[in-house]
Amino acid sequence: MSIPEIENEIIEEFEFFGEDWESKYEHLIDLGKSLPMIAADLKTDDRIIQGCQSRVWLNAEQTDGRIVFTADSDAIITKGMVALMIRVLSGQKPEDIVKANMEFVDKIGLKEHLSPTRANGLVSMINQMKREALKRI
Amino acid sequence: MADLKKIREQFPILQQKVNGADLIYFDNGATTQKPLRVIENISHFYKTTNANIHRGVHTLSRLATEQFEAARKTVAQHFNIQNDQQIIFTAGTTDAINIVAEGFAKKYLEAGDEIVLSSYEHHSNILPWQLWAEQNGGKIKPIPLLENQSLDYEAFQKLVTSKTKLIAITHVSNTLGLITDLERIKIVAAKYNIPILVDGAQSVPHMSVDLQKLDVDFYTCSAHKIYGPTGVGILYMSEKWLKELPQSRSGGGTIKTVTFEKTEYMEGALRFEPGTPNISGVIAFAEAIKFVDEIGMQTIFDHEQSLVQHAQNQLMQIPEVEVYGQDDHKAGVISFNVKGQHPFDVGTLLDKYGIAVRTGHHCTQPLMQCLNIQGTVRISFAIYNTKEEIDFFIEKLKKVIGILN
Numbered sequence: 001m002s003i004p005e006i007e008n009e010i011i012e013e014f015e016f017f018g019e020d021w022e023s024k025y026e027h028l029i030d031l032g033k034s035l036p037m038i039a040a041d042l043k044t045d046d047r048i049i050q051g052c053q054s055r056v057w058l059n060a061e062q063t064d065g066r067i068v069f070t071a072d073s074d075a076i077i078t079k080g081m082v083a084l085m086i087r088v089l090s091g092q093k094p095e096d097i098v099k100a101n102m103e104f105v106d107k108i109g110l111k112e113h114l115s116p117t118r119a120n121g122l123v124s125m126i127n128q129m130k131r132e133a134l135k136r137i
Numbered sequence: 138m139a140d141l142k143k144i145r146e147q148f149p150i151l152q153q154k155v156n157g158a159d160l161i162y163f164d165n166g167a168t169t170q171k172p173l174r175v176i177e178n179i180s181h182f183y184k185t186t187n188a189n190i191h192r193g194v195h196t197l198s199r200l201a202t203e204q205f206e207a208a209r210k211t212v213a214q215h216f217n218i219q220n221d222q223q224i225i226f227t228a229g230t231t232d233a234i235n236i237v238a239e240g241f242a243k244k245y246l247e248a249g250d251e252i253v254l255s256s257y258e259h260h261s262n263i264l265p266w267q268l269w270a271e272q273n274g275g276k277i278k279p280i281p282l283l284e285n286q287s288l289d290y291e292a293f294q295k296l297v298t299s300k301t302k303l304i305a306i307t308h309v310s311n312t313l314g315l316i317t318d319l320e321r322i323k324i325v326a327a328k329y330n331i332p333i334l335v336d337g338a339q340s341v342p343h344m345s346v347d348l349q350k351l352d353v354d355f356y357t358c359s360a361h362k363i364y365g366p367t368g369v370g371i372l373y374m375s376e377k378w379l380k381e382l383p384q385s386r387s388g389g390g391t392i393k394t395v396t397f398e399k400t401e402y403m404e405g406a407l408r409f410e411p412g413t414p415n416i417s418g419v420i421a422f423a424e425a426i427k428f429v430d431e432i433g434m435q436t437i438f439d440h441e442q443s444l445v446q447h448a449q450n451q452l453m454q455i456p457e458v459e460v461y462g463q464d465d466h467k468a469g470v471i472s473f474n475v476k477g478q479h480p481f482d483v484g485t486l487l488d489k490y491g492i493a494v495r496t497g498h499h500c501t502q503p504l505m506q507c508l509n510i511q512g513t514v515r516i517s518f519a520i521y522n523t524k525e526e527i528d529f530f531i532e533k534l535k536k537v538i539g540i541l542n
Contacts, residue, residue, distance in 0.1 A: 021156075021489055026540055053481045053497050053512065074511070075479035076541060077486075 003096055006088050007104035014108035024109070025077065032079030036086060038070040049125045054078045056125055060132035066091050067133050071125075081113050081122055089129055097133035102126060141440065144432065145521040147172040158491030161526045166311050166339060166470050166517030167495055168361045171425070175364060178424040182417045190416055191390055191407070205416055208423035209406065212371060215426045216348040216356075222405035223379055225372040226419050230338040231261040233357035233372035234305075236409060237334055238265035239385035245332075246302055248274035253296055254305040255280045255288055256507050257313060260500040262305050262336040282507055285463035286313055290321050297325055304333045308340035312499040312515060314445070314467030316340070319351065332378075338362055342519070343441055343468040345434035348373050360418065364519075365425035369418040372409070379405065388412045429520075437520050441469040444518045444527060451531045457538050461513060472499075472513035475534075478541050480514045486537040487514075492530050 001009075017024040038047070038059045049056040054075030061068050069090040073079040088104070089097050105114055113122055145151060148170045153160055162170060182204075188197035190205045206221075213221035227233040246252075252266045256279045263277070270277050278301075280293045297304075304326050309316050319335065326333050332354035340346060341358040348356055355378065360369040374382065384391075384402060388411030393401040402408050429437060445467050452458050452473055460473045475483050484496035497512040498505045505512060516530070 022536075022540060025486065025489075029541070054479050055511075075481045077482045078479075 003088055003092055003100050010084065010087070011104055011107050021109075025080075028080035028084075028110070029076050030080075031083045031087075032073075032076050032081075035072065035079055035083040036068075036070045036090065038072045042070075043072065049128055056082060056122075058082075058125060058128055060129070062094075062136050066093055067097060067129075067136060069129060069132075077113075078122070081110070082125065085122070085126060085129065089133075094133040094137045098130050098137070100130075141520070141523070144172075145523070147174070148521050149173055149176070151521060155491045155493070156489050158489075161490075161492045161530060163516040163518065163522065163526075163530065164493045164495045165342070165362075165519040165522075166499075166515060168367065169342065169364050169519050170521065171364055171366070172428055174428060175366070175421050175425050178421045179366065179417050182420055187417070189413055201416060204420050205414075208419045211423040211426050215430060216346055216373065217350070218348050218373065220376065223374055223376065225374065225406045225409045226414055227357075227370045227372050227409075228368055228415070229361070229370035230336060230357045230359045231370075233355075233370050234262055234334065234336065235265050236372060236385065237355050237357075237382065238269055240382040241303065241332075242269045242273070243383040243385060246273065246275060249276075249300060250302045251276045251278055251298065251300045252303045252305060253278045253280060253293070253301050255307060255317070256282050257286070257288075257310040257315070257501060257504045258305070258307055259311050259336060259338070260502070261338075262307060262334075263503070266303075266305055279503065282504075286461060286508070287315055287464065288317060290318065293322070294325050297329065297331065299329060301329060301331050304331055305336070306333065307336040307338075308346075309337075309343065309468040309470070310462070310501070310504075311339045311470065312472050312501045312504055312513065313462035314339075314470030314472070314517075315462050315464055316466060316468055319353070323353070339470065340468060342437075344438045354378055360422040360425060363425060364428055365422040366415075366418045368415045369422045382409075384408065386411050432520060440520060441518045441522075442466070444522055444524065445469060445471060447524055448516060448518075448527045448530075451527065452534075455531075455535065455538070457542075458534075461508060469519070470515065470517040472515045474510065474513055475538055475541065478538075480512045482541055483514050483534075483537055486540060487530070487533060490529075490533040490536075492533060 038057050042059045043057045047057045047059055049058055054073050056073045058071045069086045071082050071086060073082055105111055150170050151160060186200050188201045190202040209221045209224050213224045254263060254277060266277050269275060278296050281289045283289050306317055306322055334355040335353050337356050337358040342363040354375050356373040358371055361367040391402055391408050391411045393403055448471055452460050457476050458473050459476055474480055480496035484494050487494055495515045499515055
């Protein structure tokens with residue numbers, strides 16, 4: 001599926017919850033459980049995304065001209081957000097990853113997680129994913 | 138007993154909703170909300186009296202100067218200090234500590250010297266000393282903590298040597314709320330005649346502090362933590378240091394006479410206040426001090442104690458919660474964690490209910506390392522918080538635990 005197609009799928013999924021943020025977060029936490037796990041031996045300091053209250057590890061590999069991401073986090077809401085990002089960007093072509101605007105996050109009402117505060121490693125993580133893609137164009 | 142409801146009504150920001158829920162503000166350790174009289178004091182100043190101080194001959198400048206120096210007197214009186222020159226206005230606690238570190242290092246520290254501080258110290262009272270130590274071949278020695286996270290005063294005694302040139306210590310831990318027994322510190326310091334700098338950022342808002350009785354060398358605090366504006370703090374110095382602390386910063390307003398050959402600096406507080414200060418901030422700070430003096434620091438302390446007891450009792454009844462720092466008398470601050478959960482997750486979900494807490498290391502990373510954790514959830518109280526808010530918070534915390542598990 002293309003990035004826009006996956007994003008629309010996610011938007012529809014979250015629309016189902018409407019204003020019920022408790023269920024939305026439960027769903028997000030559930031999604032985190034299906035996060036493609038980074039291998040334990042790859043959880044090294046150089047794979048930690050800086051700028052987060054919780055720790056996020058990210059690994060990128062290239063297979064068949066596409067980038068595959070794996071990750072982990074020690075905070076479960078962050079894990080859910082990371083799972084969403086990877087669902088959208090993993091397995092895609094580098095040029096598409098670099099171009100992705102991630103606006104869907106706002107459409108599902110989770111924009112606050114991309115705010116420019118010090119606690120926010122997600123912005124750093126998205127930037128890191130794009131950098132990994134840029135390297136491999 | 139003051140009417141707490143009437144006090145709370147003076148804080149306009151508390152009337153609003155956050156994420157559709159009433160705001161419950163439990164992040165007073167980070168900064169406090171302001172009563173209307175402090176907010177209006179600032180705009181009134183700019184509407185009627187704004188002028189630069191200490192410099193002019195015209196009416197507005199005279200009035201502004203009078204208000205500024207009256208503020209110094211008000212603050213000095215609050216701390217029971219007769220000579221208001223011992224109260225220096227800074228940009229905050231961190232700024233005050235840096236001023237002392239810079240000046241002290243010029244004459245009173247050399248390679249091989251040691252500075253003793255606590256393991257629960259805030260970074261602002263670690264880093265200036267660490268910077269000096271790294272750049273000058275000195276050493277900082279942290280006082281270890283006991284199992285219940287209180288200071289190990291016996292170990293402290295053994296840490297102090299003839300090479301110890303300063304003890305830098307917080308009056309209240311911003312993460313744990315534990316109160317340092319300064320008298321015990323003073324007894325040890327007196328043996329070698331070691332000066333003491335006390336970080337009072339988290340004590341001044343919660344209790345009466347009598348600097349004359351306390352009689353330490355330096356004491357610092359911030360206005361914004363005690364219902365005043367940001368950008369203002371004080372550095373209290375004993376008479377001795379007021380004369381002897383070397384000049385580290387300078388600029389306009391600090392001098393008697395200037396020539397290219399030599400400059401004669403003023404005595405008193407102005408020597409340490411170069412440039413145009415945060416005039417409106419200082420004057421509004423005095424308004425905040427009047428506000429708390431009218432309520433009474435003992436009343437504030439008693440009210441916050443009852444909140445701490447209530448919150449701690451409730452928290453300790455939740456099996457999934459671990460509270461740090463075993464002490465009944467915490468100064469308005471409690472840190473805890475939900476076992477197996479990251480504080481960031483807990484804080485994020487609490488925020489959805491309108492409850493503002495702080496999560497993370499609270500600028501006390503060494504303390505986190507002592508506790509072997511990444512961070513905590515911290516609730517910190519002020520005069521306007523209520524038992525009802527705590528009950529609501531406990532109810533929602535249980536829900537949050539349910540969502541996360």
